[in-house]
Amino acid sequence: MRQFEFRTRVASLELYVQLALLGARGGAETPGLVPGAALVTLVSQYIHDGHPKVRKVALDLLYALHLAGLVLGPDLYPVAVDSLKDDSEAVRFSALRLVWTLSRLHASQLVPLGKLSGTSVGSSDTIQLVNDAFVKVCDMVNDISMSVRTEACVLLGSYHNVQFSFLSQTLSKKVMSHLKRRPPLGKHHPRGSPSADSGASPGRSKRSTIPVAEGDLDVGSDEFRLLDSGACGAFVHGLEDEYREVRHAAINSIGELCLGSAEFAKLAVDYLVDIFNDEIDYVRLNAIQSLSKVADHHTIVLDGEQLQIIFGVMEDADPKIRRAIHHLLGSVRVQNQACIATVVETLTRSVVRHSSDQLSIYRCLGQLGSRHSDLVDTSLVERLLKLEKQFLTREFSQDDGVYTAHMALIFNAAAAKPS
Template sequence: MKDGQSNLNALDFLNEIQIQKMIHRFGEDPDPRVRTAAIRAFLHLHQRGCKLDLSLYKLCVTCLTDDSEEVRFEALSLIWVLSTIYPQEMRNDVLDDNTIQNIRLLDDAFTKICDMVNDRSVKVRSKACTIMGSYHQVDESILLETLSQEIITHGKSWKPISGHIKSKKVFTPRFIPTPEGDLDVESAELRILKSSACGAFIHGLEDAYQDVRNAAIDSICQLCMHNEKFSKRSVEFLVDMFQDEIDFVRLNSIKSLHKIGTQYPIELDSELLQITLSVLNDADPLVRESTHGMLGVAKLKSPDLIPIFIKSLLASMARYPEDQLSIYQCFRRVGSTHGDYIERFVPKFFKMESSYISKEINQNAPEHVGHLILAFNASISNPKILSMLPAYTNRHYEYLRIKFPQCFPDVKVHNFIIHNLATKFNVLYLINKHIQLFMEHTIKAVLELEHLFRVRDFKAALRSIKYCKSNLKYISHVPLFSGNAKFFLKYLECIKALIKIKQTYMGVNFINSETDTAVNLLTLSYIMEYGFLGLESSARQFLVHIRIFAHVVWFLSHLSKNSDKYVIYVTYKSDFNILEIGLNSVVKCSEATIIRPVSNPNPAPPIDFQSQFPLTINVEAEVNNVDDVNTLAVQITLPDQSIQHFRPSSADLVTTQPNNYQLKTQIDISQSAWTGPSYIQLKIVRDFQPDIPDLDKHIMRTESTLDLSDAIEFYIWPKDSSNWVRA
């Protein structure tokens, strides 16, 4: 036995009940620190697996009215623990008029916690609102009371009474009449509960502190996911929070309502829709995007609200062009759930209301695209709409479905009956078959270039390259063959560069021309290897062979003609022949499309900001056919041609299909003050590791990156704070 350790046997140890009774006495200590420690001790016992005794509930209720903030704060946790251990225990509650009310402990605890929403401490109010969200099994009538503005009494609810109802009485001087709109709280008929859930969430949503309001929104959302009736009642209150002065509170209420809408239907009347549409003018793009998502799961109560809805979203798109895709996706969801409503407006959408044949509308007009998205998605539930559409919409559908694939339904999947649909699919099949034969014929001509190169018939090779290049450019616009066509276009550039080297190595400008051609050849080989997926081993061997030749040509242009190595390199160069490139598999081109931001070219006003603070740019892009997302980066090219790379985190990339991703990230650009506005270029790039890193980077004179997207020009102006005035 160690020194200082008591010599106790098993009988001397206290059991769980005795320990709790001992701590219980400290819960009534005059010092608030001791009372707080006692409650925390009970919580520690619970966490260590000790079952707390039901008798502690009375202590918890008493502690909820304690003068100490910490005691009340900890008591909330303890009363929640007891209500989860003994949820069905019946409790006899003595009311003010000495009547006894039987209530489940779970419901009673919820009511007590609701009462704490009126606590003077922000910390306590916030925690009370947070805990309320975990009471999924509370009685529905009590739960609905939290959103009620009536006064709840024992057994009935009361609304404010009017004094003129009692005005028929002849009042004696001792009787003071009840003013109109007030309640006679001294009446024997009116017994207000000592602790009521009535209006608890309303108090939380109207609290002066944003932490309390946020906690109330979170709890309402949690409870709505388990009670449909409560979810319908809470829609009005959550929509009202869209007008909160704090952007985070607005965003939280929008996202919460979106989450509720995925579980239970939410309906918006004219007033609620107007409040929701007003949020589309919010300066925060995340708030606007979340609003689009929320509207997508909402149900409009009347078809008369459809024009207001469309007009507001199109106006928002005109003001914020970067929201285009998000708004179109909102149209898709609304169209699919409002088939009956959309049918009524199809003639107006496509200007078919007159007795004349409707004029074809520009297929790229944003309003027309929105109408098409609504109509085609509405036809999922209402196929009658398809027979109402003008004939030209079929062509627009085929074009726009490729441009916005996530916004249009697949007519083949849903068995749509479009005018002459079977005939059109047969024509498309014949067209694809024709293009495939055309592609095979062109590839055959491309592969014959190897023979022409070996026999040094360069003139015939160049004529063949010109012919094949024209064919492949046409084929590259067909999605089914696009990857292979783009790869062979790069292959033709390689052959053309090799022929140029063979033809000019004895010319006057031999050194200068061959250096540039070697750089171009080396760059092309890396683009072909890392810019495409699905290459066969023979294609990779061809590219390695090309890189070796590019190195030789570059070295040759830097060697003296008297050098021994010069003769060796010249011999290798003159005897060089290309390897056979076999490409029977389907090749996909790695590419990206920047959705946000959009270019703001001059004469549009520049985006000015104080140079002391970074400019935050929200970047959204679709990245396709990339096998390693760790190589992706957002590249910024500044006016002085300096380059910055921003690496998105794994959380910024969402997989949509194998090797396809949705990129959403933020970049911060820090710049000192400029004397005037200028452009920066933004694009998506991919890194690659060269075979000989130091040498290849030196030869190519550029970063080892491949462009996946077109560059977006952004017109900005960092200003000094002393001269900064927003336009």
């Protein structure tokens, strides 16, 4: 019966691969089974099978062969990329993993840009496979399936060796003109000229030339090329996704990529701070902790607008989130003295409102003082301790939590100042 034929192909393919792998591990050749390289070729033929379950199994088996130590060549990459457009969610999910695997194995391999990116450029235009794969994975963040979008966001965090021009596009919704090549002088041919279209006669080419106004760009010519829009705003879409799993995965990947690039970290701060207002507790907590990890590796400077968002989260009902905010504030720098004065004022109010957070707040203010010794000057100290030259100072109570908080800031700032 035809409805059972695909199950036969699936079972046969899986059994064949298992027997081949068992034979290879035992060091003995099994009669009727092909060796390693031929096995990869055989399995890859089933990626084009008529049934989605067979296509999925073929992709999964190729990944299993990679884990077993067999070499997957770069010639599989175009096939895996084509599978990303499959109608089946399961096939796209498996293809995504295979594309990622091949981009790790052959990162510096040059692939033709026109063939893989869907443009009309010549085969002489190439791009590193890792960059092209990054764009393809970014494009899957817009997939209709939540599981595929989540997996795409997860995989993006491992692309540490991708070019920054591609990486920065993930946080921008402006399509980038990339790999723009100007033809050599004396060899410029407008679209429709004999040199541009070798199959057309000179007379026909002249009539088909489309004039372009001075100052404009002919987007159909080889001079101007838009990068495949897959990378454009990929993380923005991930952070705005309706499913918490996708947002959570996007935050993790942004944090991972920030650790390897200080430039990307500066771009990502605004987006991570915006997620502090997410409706899901663990998503908010993840965003705060991710930015804290980034601040431990790179210098992160927060402005007044970002601090206002953080102050709102400081009143969260969850003590874990409040203490995560304290840790974050102790790990970053602020723009100016007005900002640090506002931070201190907000934290001291929190000492009174949340007495259980006192130790966390004191630790935060101590770290804040150490990082901002240049901003904690005499005028700020006098303001915090209410010192006025024309009046005698009143002795503060040692049990005053606000006084203790101020002293934690001042003492640590003084200790960090150069002697």
